[in-house]
Amino acid sequence: MRAMILEAPRQPLRLAELPVPKPNPEQVLIRVHACAVCRTDLHIVDGELTHPKLPLIPGHQIVGTIEAVGESVDKFNIGQRVGVPWLGYTCGDRCRYCLSGRENLCDYAEFTGYNLDGGYAEYTVADYRFCFPLDPSFPDLQAAPLLCGGLIGYRAYRMTDDAEKLGFYGFGSAAHMLIQLARYQGRQVFAFTRSGDVEGQEFARKLGATWAGDSDKLPPEPLDAAIIFAPTGKLVPAALRAVAKGGVVVCAGIHMSDIPSFPYDILWEERVLRSVANLTRQDGQEFLTLAPKVPIRTEVNPFPLTQANEALNALRSGKITGTAVLVVD
Numbered sequence: 001m002r003a004m005i006l007e008a009p010r011q012p013l014r015l016a017e018l019p020v021p022k023p024n025p026e027q028v029l030i031r032v033h034a035c036a037v038c039r040t041d042l043h044i045v046d047g048e049l050t051h052p053k054l055p056l057i058p059g060h061q062i063v064g065t066i067e068a069v070g071e072s073v074d075k076f077n078i079g080q081r082v083g084v085p086w087l088g089y090t091c092g093d094r095c096r097y098c099l100s101g102r103e104n105l106c107d108y109a110e111f112t113g114y115n116l117d118g119g120y121a122e123y124t125v126a127d128y129r130f131c132f133p134l135d136p137s138f139p140d141l142q143a144a145p146l147l148c149g150g151l152i153g154y155r156a157y158r159m160t161d162d163a164e165k166l167g168f169y170g171f172g173s174a175a176h177m178l179i180q181l182a183r184y185q186g187r188q189v190f191a192f193t194r195s196g197d198v199e200g201q202e203f204a205r206k207l208g209a210t211w212a213g214d215s216d217k218l219p220p221e222p223l224d225a226a227i228i229f230a231p232t233g234k235l236v237p238a239a240l241r242a243v244a245k246g247g248v249v250v251c252a253g254i255h256m257s258d259i260p261s262f263p264y265d266i267l268w269e270e271r272v273l274r275s276v277a278n279l280t281r282q283d284g285q286e287f288l289t290l291a292p293k294v295p296i297r298t299e300v301n302p303f304p305l306t307q308a309n310e311a312l313n314a315l316r317s318g319k320i321t322g323t324a325v326l327v328v329d
């Protein structure tokens with residue numbers, strides 16, 4: 001099979017010919033149709049997330065069809081379409097996080113496209129307990145972005161409770177899906193982009209943002225909560241300044257540049273600053289049940305598998321509107 005592999009950080013991916021993997025008893029073999037490109041892939045390729053499996057097939061927003069099942073698989077059938085997310089394995093009952101319903105923090109977790117080979121390839125294997133069935137209303141390309149930007153974005157969104165006025169810092173893959181859920185639930189979204197990104201701000205308004213502007217500006221009114229999707233530490237004090245008393249600021253990314261020091265009074269009055277890590281399968285099920293009801297429409301920029309490096313470069317330079325997706329099949 002053809003695969004794009006990372007042999008060492010800070011190097012372009014290389015097209016390789018590899019044997020089709022064999023599923024172990026808990027795994028399914030999946031013929032990959034599409035795999036969306038996430039900023040986390042960029043952090044892995046750029047060496048900002050350390051200790052990936054090497055060589056590695058990146059990619060953790062995989063849509064494909066099951067071609068073979070291991071002997072313990074009792075949930076999926078051959079020919080069924082599934083999605084594979086970032087959370088690829090948890091211990092289930094050996095760590096206190098799994099035992100308390102917080103498997104996203106499992107001490108023994110393994111992640112697709114990081115510790116486990118992912119979907120920048122014609123085939124992949126995945127533990128069936130972490131695969132999701134996908135609603136038929138989503139074509140392959142449009143389903144792929146749901147699996148990380150959507151799922152982990154949804155976990156961050158849940159942490160804002162019932163905020164009516166919600167700020168999104170960084171209007172990429174996750175934000176363009178979550179704004180549709182927010183509008184469906186009657187919330188107002190304030191979209192913050194890189195300074196001068198007129199196109200991004202226009203995109204946000206088109207999707208129903210109440211206001212869109214530069215991330216170094218204050219919104220026209222105080223917000224109840226904000227989610228920071230961009231990997232930029234200076235947005236933390238900016239978002240704290242934008243939220244009202246008791247407001248929540250959620251950092252949704254896996255990596256962020258250093259946060260500059262800030263005066264205590266922008267955290268004072270019970271403002272909350274927190275991060276969100278990974279996802280639980282329950283987050284996934286909830287979001288994938290909601291997505292077709294809204295219905296969430298994903299804007300995708302397709303690239304052939306062999307142009308994974310071009311897709312990553314386009315994401316790095318902010319040239320993607322919506323989500324880049326590798327079309328494999």
Ligand SMILES: [Zn+2]
Binds near residue numbers: 093097099
């Ligand atoms: Zn665990």
Ligand SMILES: [Zn+2]
Binds near residue numbers: 038039041086148149
């Ligand atoms: Zn991701």
